[in-house]
Amino acid sequence: MPEMPTRLAEIVDEFADAPRDVVLEMLLEFSDVLPQLPADGADRAGMEQVPECQTAFFLRARVGPDGVVSTLFDCPPEAPTTRAFAGILAEGLAGATAEQVLAVPDDLYQRMGLAQAISPLRVRGGTAILARLKRQVREQIGPDAG
Secondary structure, three states: OOOOOHHHHHHHHHHHHOOHHHHHHHHHHHHOOOOOOOOOOHHHOOOEEOOOOOOOOEEEEEEOOOOEEEEEEEOOOOOHHHHHHHHHHHHHOOOOEHHHHHOOOOOHHHHOOHHHOOOHHHHHHHHHHHHHHHHHHHHHHOOOOO
């Protein structure tokens, strides 16, 4: 069975091992990782909104012919926690195969210790982002996938 990507596992461990007062700082650092989409909106084509998020959040996952997943996220800068979730996924899943993405545990943010540092509503939004990302991957590789 495939494991989640190594870099994502490292990020999970970094958060899980961090003192609670440092976790929010770490999250804010990941909010800066996420690049802004071009203002012309061309990259937004085919993106799916995640209504569970308190802010306007859109994502798209594409599985290439080589099985590697590319992700695209759109989240306003004034939503740093939600941007941080996307930044964690963008960095942690970079170069990951569809099977590795599907192997990411659904309780990822709880494993990171975020449930103790941020509101349950925000954790729910992050969990919804991951669920929609995995669903998009599953739809592209076929019904027998993960």
